[in-house]
Amino acid sequence: MKKLSLNRFLILLLTTSVCLPKFGNAAEVSSFTAVQNTHIRALAASCAACHGTFGNSVASSGADDNSGANAVLAGMKSAEFKEKMLGFKDGSRKATVMHHHAKGLTVNEIEQLAVHFSEQKRVVATPIKSQTLKASHE
Amino acid sequence: MNNANHFNRRDFIKTAGVVGALLLSNNGFARATKPPLGRVVVVGGGYAGATAAKYLRMWSLGNIEVIVVEPNAQFVSCPLSNLVLGGSKSINDLTFGYDALKANHGIKWVQDTVTAVDANAKKITMLRGELNYDRLIVAPGVDFNYDSLPMLASSEAQQQIPHAWKAGWQTVNLRNQLEAMPDGGVFVMNVPKAPYRCPPGPYERACQVAFYLKNNKPKSKVIVLDANAEIISKKGLFAKVFNETYAGIVDYRPDNAITGVDVASKTVNTEFDKIKADVLNIIPPQRAGKIAQLAHLIEPDYPWCEVDFLTYESKLAKNVHVLGDSVAAGQPKSAHMATSQAKVCANAIVQLMAGLAPDPMPVFANTCYSFVDDKQAMHVANVFRYDANKKLMLSAEGGGVSMSPSEKEGAYAQNWAQNIWADTLT
Numbered sequence: 001m002k003k004l005s006l007n008r009f010l011i012l013l014l015t016t017s018v019c020l021p022k023f024g025n026a027a028e029v030s031s032f033t034a035v036q037n038t039h040i041r042a043l044a045a046s047c048a049a050c051h052g053t054f055g056n057s058v059a060s061s062g063a064d065d066n067s068g069a070n071a072v073l074a075g076m077k078s079a080e081f082k083e084k085m086l087g088f089k090d091g092s093r094k095a096t097v098m099h100h101h102a103k104g105l106t107v108n109e110i111e112q113l114a115v116h117f118s119e120q121k122r123v124v125a126t127p128i129k130s131q132t133l134k135a136s137h138e
Numbered sequence: 139m140n141n142a143n144h145f146n147r148r149d150f151i152k153t154a155g156v157v158g159a160l161l162l163s164n165n166g167f168a169r170a171t172k173p174p175l176g177r178v179v180v181v182g183g184g185y186a187g188a189t190a191a192k193y194l195r196m197w198s199l200g201n202i203e204v205i206v207v208e209p210n211a212q213f214v215s216c217p218l219s220n221l222v223l224g225g226s227k228s229i230n231d232l233t234f235g236y237d238a239l240k241a242n243h244g245i246k247w248v249q250d251t252v253t254a255v256d257a258n259a260k261k262i263t264m265l266r267g268e269l270n271y272d273r274l275i276v277a278p279g280v281d282f283n284y285d286s287l288p289m290l291a292s293s294e295a296q297q298q299i300p301h302a303w304k305a306g307w308q309t310v311n312l313r314n315q316l317e318a319m320p321d322g323g324v325f326v327m328n329v330p331k332a333p334y335r336c337p338p339g340p341y342e343r344a345c346q347v348a349f350y351l352k353n354n355k356p357k358s359k360v361i362v363l364d365a366n367a368e369i370i371s372k373k374g375l376f377a378k379v380f381n382e383t384y385a386g387i388v389d390y391r392p393d394n395a396i397t398g399v400d401v402a403s404k405t406v407n408t409e410f411d412k413i414k415a416d417v418l419n420i421i422p423p424q425r426a427g428k429i430a431q432l433a434h435l436i437e438p439d440y441p442w443c444e445v446d447f448l449t450y451e452s453k454l455a456k457n458v459h460v461l462g463d464s465v466a467a468g469q470p471k472s473a474h475m476a477t478s479q480a481k482v483c484a485n486a487i488v489q490l491m492a493g494l495a496p497d498p499m500p501v502f503a504n505t506c507y508s509f510v511d512d513k514q515a516m517h518v519a520n521v522f523r524y525d526a527n528k529k530l531m532l533s534a535e536g537g538g539v540s541m542s543p544s545e546k547e548g549a550y551a552q553n554w555a556q557n558i559w560a561d562t563l564t
Contacts, residue, residue: 041197060553070554104503133214137214137307
């Protein structure tokens with residue numbers, strides 16, 4: 001029973017297009033690729049504080065979605081992402097904050113992040129509405 | 139047990155519909171009625187706990203049942219709460235509900251307080267029931283340690299001398315006292331010995347109070363009593379703002395730990411000074427949150443929880459993970475760190491519960507902004523990378539701080555807040 005549900009879960013993990021990049025076929029599946037995969041998804045998720053869940057920023061300052069501060073990363077072309085990040089990393093591209101992040105990542109991580117974000121679906125994401133603080137709050 | 143069973147049945151029926159709809163909207167997978175990988179209970183609905191709950195549900199594709207236990211009905215953001223003191227934010231700008239998070243991800247929710255954790259039996263006890271878990275996440279934030287300041291331990295004393303270090307009515311109280319202070323008054327605040335929640339926070343607070351005073355009560359001043367030998371975060375930037383923008387208003391005194399307080403007269407003693415305040419704000423020394431203490435996740439002589447940084451599993455209790463400010467991470471106790479840790483932990487738990495190895499090399503980012511007035515902010519940003527030899531998250535190359543505070547970064551900081559709130563709570 002346990003084995004069945006585990007297999008089912010793995011199939012789910014590997015066939016979804018929402019959270020994870022697609023694999024070519026089941027033969028490519030191994031625990032190694034699964035680990036590689038989860039490495040990038042957790043790193044990419046830590047970008048969400050400034051760039052939104054799966055790169056769907058709810059507040060950006062650029063002329064369009066994919067430019068300027070807090071840019072939308074979801075669906076950004078991988079070549080564009082890579083060029084910008086490598087520019088931030090080597091200092092050839094002017095940055096306010098991003099050089100402090102890009103310099104800490106490896107070229108390989110930047111390349112994988114580029115693919116990851118290019119595969120994320122652009123969805124309309126909006127800021128959460130605030131509320132009146134209740135008297136019962138501590 | 140009856141309570142727990144009752145809760146399970148009732149809530150499962152309620153949640154099944156939400157989960158079904160969620161999965162249908164993904165890829166139309168058929169799914170079993172019961173998540174096959176087990177149950178994770180998350181204690182604490184702050185940045186760390188709420189984020190862990192959301193990402194566990196997303197990354198397990200609904201295959202892990204997640205129950206959050208949180209005593210408060212609302213989430214109040216500590217980041218930006220110093221701006222309530224400066225007057226450019228209201229506490230109601232920083233208060234949010236959990237409804238979107240629950241509905242979007244099929245997270246079950248119990249509004250209750252945890253009173254006991256039995257790691258051997260994999261069970262928690264709350265005021266109104268019990269819950270069994272396969273894995274437990276403890277994310278209780280910080281607890282104030284009043285051992286050295288026992289006169290401030292009562293809630294009455296904290297009404298007169300607020301800490302305002304957990305955002306909510308304490309923040310409003312301190313703002314009200316600041317507004318009621320006469321021009322020419324003295325606002326006294328402290329910086330506790332590091333580590334504490336939000337390293338740049340007290341210095342940002344000094345700026346926010348000074349900003350208010352400069353514009354409204356220019357004869358007043360802010361005395362900052364720092365238990366540390368120097369400004370411990372964004373040092374050069376804050377020193378410049380204190381000495382230039384707020385010259386004559388901010389009186390910063392390093393190496394000046396508080397040794398006692400007379401609550402009635404709002405008089406504070408340090409090794410060197412005795413100062414009478416018109417408004418007194420004491421940020422107490424801190425340690426891992428109460429639930430971490432009662433779950434025996436801290437050593438007797440150490441205030442923070444030691445964890446395995448690949449999984450955030452406690453070194454003292456199996457299948458119990460600790461996140462956020464309670465962790466002995468050697469890194470800033472910030473909201474972004476809490477969410478980054480939560481994602482590494484959720485990622486690892488999904489792997490472990492599926493019988494797979496967790497990511498052996500986590501990497502994540504931290505960005506933290508501080509406002510020096512109503513519009514200008516400055517950042518510190520770093521990547522942290524797991525060091526397999528030291529078994530620690532270490533600062534990667536290239537991190538750093540702003541050249542100077544700016545309105546541009548003030549806008550970035552507002553965007554940061556909107557994004558981290560939406561990521562954590564929707």
